[in-house]
Amino acid sequence: MERFVYPFSAIVGQDKMKLALVLNAIHPAIGGVLIRGEKGTGKSTAVRALARLLPELTVVADCLYRCDPDASESLCSDCQDRLARGETLPRARRRMRVVELPINASEDRVVGAIDIEAAIKSGERRFEPGVLAEANRNILYVDEVNLLDDHLVDVLLDAAAMGVNVVEREGISIWHPARFILVGTMNPEEGDLRPQLLDRFGLTVDVEGIKDIGQRVQIVERREEWESHPAEFSERFAEQDAEIGTRIAEAIVRFPHVVMPAGILRALAELNVSLQVDGHRADLVGRKASQALAAYRGVPEVGVPEVNEVAEMVLAHRVKASGRRELGTIAQNLPSASRASRS
């Protein structure tokens, strides 16, 4: 693990990307974020920086999958067995980590495989967990997700959608929880993801290089400062980072209590129907993302501004090419729609 991570609050610009990451941190069920854009726009820096801010998790200390001892319904089968035997699960606190999936990863590394050592030494058939196991309750970061072999993307997004990894291969038959914040990046110039797979990502943000000269200078300056004096630099932003961390922690607590007015939900559904978005994920993600935003802002009730702000992230990859032009007018559509539904 790196000793110094570039501070989150020191990242210049790219507010949308940062917001999308924060929303997922507040409510992982949003379903991850796909960051589309050029190289060198601070994508991986932001992800790593975010991980450091997140509150610690309570885990079962010796569980391979870091199960949550308080969520009995999503325990792995090992932990369930232990509970059934009347054991108390040992607790520990862990930081969230960024688990990286390299694009040349093989399928057995992703889903897990038979443990070769155990098989040779003792003839035991044991499961060696893969990246999906490691990613449980962490952040899974896939750079260039569009270049990943098709079947791996299938596996990955299947697991992400179900929150479970089912393994039936190499003589192994097992399932384990795989709930993670999925962050993918891609450069659209190199080919698209299939719509089916795009849809599985909760949010998308398009990032581009910053055009503002002042900001560009600032980026270079900060980077140089950080590289030469990482300790001082981190110190300088520690307070701001801590503040964001606290806000996220508070938002997590607040999230379930944020009121979602029926009129807003209705407006959301109407909007998605009118844009002819396939499936219901747009509704579901829109609800969660706007609620998370309200929690982050400390607003007690979700309003039109929150929905507006997340609408583009929710819809950008779900609206068909023909509908893309209409997307620009959401801001105008939404208030009238919600007013109409209230009346």
Add this chain to the structure above:
Amino acid sequence: MPFELTLPFTAIVGQEQMKRALMLNAVDPAIGGVLIRGDRGTAKSSAVRALARLLPDYDAVEGCPYHCDPAIPSRYCDECRRRASAPTLPSPASGGGNRLPIVRLPMRIIDLPINASEDRLVGSIDIEAAVRAGTRRFQPGVLAEANRNLLYVDEVNLLDDHLVDVLLDAAAMGVNVVEREGMSVVHPSHFILVGTMNPEEGELRPQLLDRFGLCVDVVTLTDIDERLRVMELERDFLQSPRTVHEASAEREARLRDLLQAASGRLTRVSVPEAIRTLIARLCLDGSVAGHRADLVVARAARAICALRGGPAVELPDVLEALELALAHRRREPLTDKQAQVQELASRAAEQLAQIQAATPSETAPSVRSEVTQQEGASGGESNEGWTTSESRESPTNEAIEPESDAVIQLRTFTVKKLDPSTKSETKRGRYVRSSQTERVTDVAFDATVRAAAPHQLSRRQAAPDSTNQLQLESQDLRQKVRERKTGNLIVFVGDAAASMDAEQRMLATKGAILSLLRHAYVRRDKVALVAFSGRNARVVLRPTSSVDLAERRLERLSIGGTTPLTHGLMTGLKLIKTERLRDPQVYPLLVLISDGRGNISLFGEEPLLEAQRMAGQIKQEGVRAMVIDSTRDFGSQPGYPRNRVTSLYGAYAFNVCGDLAERLGGRYYGLFDLSQSSIVDSVQREMLRTGSA
């Protein structure tokens, strides 16, 4: 799969037809499963997983890995057969016979992940037993677990081809035959096959399609209130799955009871002769392939009738069953669903009246009892999935093999293999199975261990000092066979010169490229576009599978003056060569769309001669090609000579494009006799032709 992670069935909003189809299968597993097609994010998988809680319990032989049905000895696995017939110790309880111990099991949903390996699907040697004790024991796979259960394949259209083959075999025979690693096992494998898929991702092989008894298409709900309910349900479920389950516990229990009562009633529901005749006629009229449809419709109609508690199948039952059973079996898809369904209903009513009029005595109540009796017999057989008290008492159920004619039907059906996946020579791709090769470069460890397993005892005796439990020898090594969708690369070399004059020609070309691209998306092909005009050729679109990107680039494509044909061909070839460096397994096809009137020289020679030479070179490189002539219209010029013209300056009618096609070793088409869709067809044909060669 953990119980609490799935929604309760009754909580799922809307999608009545999907729920209905699933329920019918719970009432009568012999209906043969259901395929659910539809948009992404429409609760397909959720509904299937939720069904688990509604499935009935069944009696099974205790300790049998295949949960054999104690009431149907003809379907016993070898072990149960041995246990049943062996002169075992007379147990006092069994009263002399060899009655097998019975255990009550819940019917389960067995997942087949699309990345499953073959050994897990069919079962393989038990490594632990082999290595530790040196015994050759069978470790049952998914097909064993699935016996008398429900086998669920999510994204079934993405399932590997060879897994599909195995699955089809098992589904057709009701048994799984394993011949591998020195083991020979046959075990029963009767399962309800349930699959979900998004048609955008590619179609299903017709053979597999026909295996599904019913098929429903689900669409996104457009009713705002329903959508609101979906959102609220999700919120509640995320907050506390337990609460959602508790809230719907009563409804779930009621539905479960209803389904169980219906399946108990099933054998008493009669299918009147007139209705049977009607079903046969309707299936015949409905342009349906195969006989399975008749069977499925009859069974589904009976289940529908049982669900509503009726004594005998009536017309509305048949109509509903028809809709569910024929959706995927019609040779031609419905164009106007609502109208056609209504028309079918009225036609069916008419026919039924005719049939009844023709045989008045048949429908009389006195005959009904006979029909009921017949039905009772076949009803017992159809309860193959689990045993109700009725069918256990019915001795006739073993004699009937309802699937046999359907099997024959299936076997004569041949399907052209369209799948672009190829065996991958490199270490990339999905590990699908293992093989024995001379030089092993990519060790399939699991297969190696399995191969070594049976010899462990003797080897350990030979080398008692070794600390390793597993003794490997070189002949055990197995190579991984990997499969990867390599896809094709279609490079269009398009004429953007002014001689392509008419704008509609350019439009036709653009249209063709776009429609090809959409096909390519499903097949994971890549498309690139080289345009030539003025004094050079440009790569307008680098190899991509992005429809959006191609669309934008095509829109911007402009038309220039002269025709640098050679430049175009050379750029196309260069592009293909670069792609080959990147991925040696790419399968390129060059499509030249031009009038062939090259008039710009690249090497300072006669432009046409240059183009011809370039064409020869492309052929030498082993690149497949085809030529679409933008000036030719074969439709209006029947019998246009395609023969090779040897003299370059010979006739006015010299067919430049035909000549180029010849030199390229590819086919030759005219643009205007090819509508856009038929350009797609011809390109696809081209791929198949050379692909199979």
